[in-house]
Amino acid sequence: MxxxxxxxxxxxxxxxxxxxxxxxxxxxxxxxxxxxxxxxxxxxxxxxxxxxxxxxxxxxxxxxxxxxxxxxxSTGQVAAAGTVFQQAKGIEDTPDAHYDDIMRINDGTSDPVLTRLLVDNAADSLNWLAQHGFEVLPEHPLTGHGHDHFRTARYQWGPQNGWSIFNAMKPLVDLAIAKGRLQVxxxxxxxxxxxxxxxxxxxxxxxxxxxxxxxxxxxxxxxxxxxxxxxxxxxxxxxxxxxxxxxxxxxxxxxxxxxxxxxxxxxxxxxxYATLLGAILANDHFPSPPSAIPPLNPNLRKPWEILVNFRGERFVREDHPSINHLEHALAEQPGHRHWAIFDQAILDTAPPLVPDWTAQQVMDACDSHPMFSSAENLRQLGVTAGLNPRQLVKTVDAYNDALVNERPDPFGLTHRPLPIAKPPYYAIRMHGWSLxxxxxxxxxxxxxxxxxxxxxxxxxxxxxxxxxxxxxxxxxxxxxxxxxxxxxxxxxxxxxxxxxx
Ligand SMILES: Cc1cc2nc3c(=O)[nH]c(=O)nc-3n(C[C@H](O)[C@H](O)[C@H](O)COP(=O)(O)OP(=O)(O)OC[C@H]3O[C@@H](n4cnc5c(N)ncnc54)[C@H](O)[C@@H]3O)c2cc1C
Incomplete structure (x- = not known):
């Protein structure tokens, strides 16, 4: 909590x-x-x-x-146009702009009547909470964080996440009960x-x-x-x-x-149904608790690894600026599974892909965790991780070849600091998921x-x-x-x- x-x-x-x-x-x-x-x-x-x-x-x-x-x-992230939080920062916004942003991000797939009802009334809800003590983090509102961004800063949450919202409502619940208007x-x-x-x-x-x-x-x-x-x-x-x-x-x-x-x-x-970017599940018995949720969102951490499907093929530009684009590409992969592929040099140099884990923990997990594999060569990595070994070798060769010869990446990846060339090699299996x-x-x-x-x-x-x-x-x-x-x-x-x- x-x-x-x-x-x-x-x-x-x-x-x-x-x-x-x-x-x-x-x-x-x-x-x-x-x-x-x-x-x-x-x-x-x-x-x-x-x-x-x-x-x-x-x-x-x-x-x-x-x-x-x-x-x-819940993280308790909320969005509205015309809130006191925006007014405090001099941000101008309208329900129409909010509506257009929502429909742009979800490609017009939410219910237009309910979306309209929401944008026209959301600010009153947040302002009501604010009247009752709901506060948001000092740097908020933002345009976005873990998902595709709005064009206007109207997105915020409290220091205690969802609990900040609850804390604003709780005294009102007590009062309504005391007045005899509400029973629970x-x-x-x-x-x-x-x-x-x-x-x-x-x-x-x-x-x-x-x-x-x-x-x-x-x-x-x-x-x-x-x-x-x-x-x-x-x-x-x-x-x-x-x-x-x-x-x-x-x-x-x-x-x-x-x-x-x-x-x-x-x-x-x-x-x-939309999938979130991959979680490292604890096991294959679904639903599994997550062992970790790596920051595959390039706005939060630039990718040093490439992503492949079980065929050993890449399927997306790993640093594509649209999170929806990444999520949709992932949803097209069999079983919503994908593997991050990297080598020892990347493991030693990159910011952790597994949040708060040291390189040594990743290495150790290859002996004990079903989602982690390592091998001295790529072909063997494919066998160990359950990927098509021959294709995996081809995929990594193509990636390295473009990088060392300063040619554009075949998928348009722009952040590619190191080739995947220093053994041992690693694969971490992840699953798209939803909550x-x-x-x-x-x-x-x-x-x-x-x-x-x-x-x-x-x-x-x-x-x-x-x-x-x-x-x-x-x-x-x-x-x-x-x-x-x-x-x-x-x-x-x-x-x-x-x-x-
Ligand atoms: C980890 C996490 C993070 C999230 N972060 C965000 C976010 O930042 N922003 C966002 O917009 N969404 C987020 N979501 C989603 C969002 O929090 C939920 O969709 C929302 O809080 C659900 O509200 P609700 O009132 O529908 O259900 P709940 O808040 O779950 O309330 C339902 C209540 O009904 C009770 N109940 C269930 N069955 C019965 C029954 N038969 N009889 C009586 N009572 C029953 C339950 O015990 C529960 O108290 C997140 C979800 C999760 C899990």
């Missing part, structure tokens, strides 16, 4: 503020008629509940033992939606800590239970790509997707879940990763396009979209 407030501290704090022990599961809570039940007390669920609690009575049903959801691990049932899992004869959603069936079930009735239900990036079966089924690496919140199991589908909703967006769900529940411009034909499922709404990264980020990692819409759409639902009459 990248935060000063530890998980345990908050757990204790939340339990105290909410008076959990005084609320046996289901009892008094289930007997009430709520204006809105929010399923999931994370990035989207908290603003939904906080704003709704200003107009009505709200219940959060949260599966985990604490609030905050993915904010416990922790350790409680939504397992079904209750529908009336017309199909309108009128409540939630939830299971408490001991598995006992209760019905909770409400005028509106908002699904804010996150994505499915901790559920390998569902993830692969929806995206057609294995979940190679697991970093997402353990409760990102796609529960809400199943609930929404069963109530008449539909899923979309799995085809927008978010691109597939999600289909919603309309009012964030109402709909059938595949576009007919709203009455009283059922969704916000956050449950609507799919594809909806707002498109087929790319567009800066801040998950946390910002989660906060903003949650706020809009609570503030004005939900109808309590």
């Amino acid at each position: 990248s935060a000063n407030t530890s998980r345990r501290e908050f757990l204790v704090g939340a339990g105290h503020a909410i008076g959990l022990s005084a609320l046996p599961f289901g009892a008094a809570v289930a007997a009430q008629d709520w204006d809105v039940i929010v399923v999931g007390g994370g990035t989207a669920g908290l603003p939904t509940a906080l704003f709704a609690a200003e107009r009505g009575r709200v219940l959060i049903i949260e599966k985990g033992p604490m609030l905050g959801g993915t904010l416990d691990r 049932q922790l350790n409680t899992r939504a397992v079904d939606l209750i529908q009336d004869g017309s199909g309108a959603v009128v409540g939630v069936v939830a299971a408490g800590p001991d598995g006992e079930r209760s019905d909770f009735r409400a005028r509106n239900v908002v699904l804010a239970s996150g994505g499915c990036a901790s559920n390998p079966h569902m993830y692969e089924e929806l995206h057609g790509v294995p979940l190679y690496c697991q970093i997402a919140h353990p409760n990102s199991q796609g529960d809400g997707l199943t609930l929404g589908l069963a109530a008449g909703g539909y899923l979309r967006g799995g085809e927008k 978010i769900s691109f597939a999600g529940l289909g919603v309309n411009g009012n964030l109402q879940a709909t059938t595949a034909e576009g007919k709203p499922v009455p009283n059922l709404y969704a916000a956050g990763e449950i609507i799919g990264a594809g909806a707002t980020s498109g087929a790319a990692y567009t800066n801040g396009m998950l946390v910002t819409p989660a906060l903003t759409f949650g706020r809009l639902l609570g503030q004005r979209i939900l109808d309590f009459s």
Whole structure:
């Protein structure tokens, strides 16, 4: 957790503020008629509940033992046009420019209606957080960092990453609870939606800590239970790509997707899956934890190595300035696998490819780690690493030949400080990976879940990763396009979209 407030501290704090022990599961809570039940007390669920609690009575049903959801691990990078952070630095910006930048970066693949809704309202969300103590790093806003950059500096995050956002909302949660506008049932899992004869959603069936079930009735239900990036079966089924690496919140199991589908909703967006640049996985049992995430982004570290696929062929200019370009090239390689190839001279001279590892650690890993290989010649390296040996020799020869004869690199690589010529030779296997769900529940411009034909499922709404990264980020990692819409759409639902009459 990248935060000063530890998980345990908050757990204790939340339990105290909410008076959990005084609320046996289901009892008094289930007997009430709520204006809105929010399923999931994370990035989207908290603003939904906080704003709704200003107009009505709200219940959060949260599966985990604490609030905050993915904010416990998210970098919390957010983007908006017209924020107080921009004003403080004299940066002029407009929602139109933000919209154009998003669509340029993701090649027009995010939902235009939801993207528009986001850019028109994102600044109010961040300014609201700022009013409640949310601060960003001194050098922010930026145009970008790990993904393709915006043209205007509108991208920022707090010193405690996602936790900075949570820390701004937590006192408001305590206050809403103290005022009797909001209640929270922790350790409680939504397992079904209750529908009336017309199909309108009128409540939630939830299971408490001991598995006992209760019905909770409400005028509106908002699904804010996150994505499915901790559920390998569902993830692969929806995206057609294995979940190679697991970093997402353990409760990102796609529960809400199943609930929404069963109530008449539909899923979309799995085809927008985008891969991140390679991680060194601990093993081949997917999803695997990462051993390390090398900085393949040339803006963060210029490449000294070349990248090859299992055929031993290069497939991209390693220092291409567009991260999307690199990610898309990687996604075309079988199994999204790629190997960094280098030699002893590069290992001894270059800034570490494996963050914080010494050259000796890399050498040692070749004897013990399944992703690391070394050999005295390139042909043997190919055999050891599982690459086509003959092609690997040809590929490295072509690379060296162009470099030593001062000819342009066959792939246009401009940063090539050393040839790959001094044994032993090394290969590190990496996998493209993702930590978010691109597939999600289909919603309309009012964030109402709909059938595949576009007919709203009455009283059922969704916000956050449950609507799919594809909806707002498109087929790319567009800066801040998950946390910002989660906060903003949650706020809009609570503030004005939900109808309590
Ligand atoms: C490591 C990491 C870094 C990231 N960095 C960024 C970033 O910098 N910028 C960005 O835009 N995006 C980022 N993302 C993505 C972004 O953080 C998430 O998409 C977003 O926080 C999800 O918000 P959410 O409200 O949809 O889900 P969550 O915040 O995960 O909240 C969902 C809540 O629902 C609960 N829940 C689940 N099932 C049930 C159930 N059946 N009943 C009751 N409760 C349930 C969960 O316990 C959880 O508390 C990152 C993701 C990860 C994993």
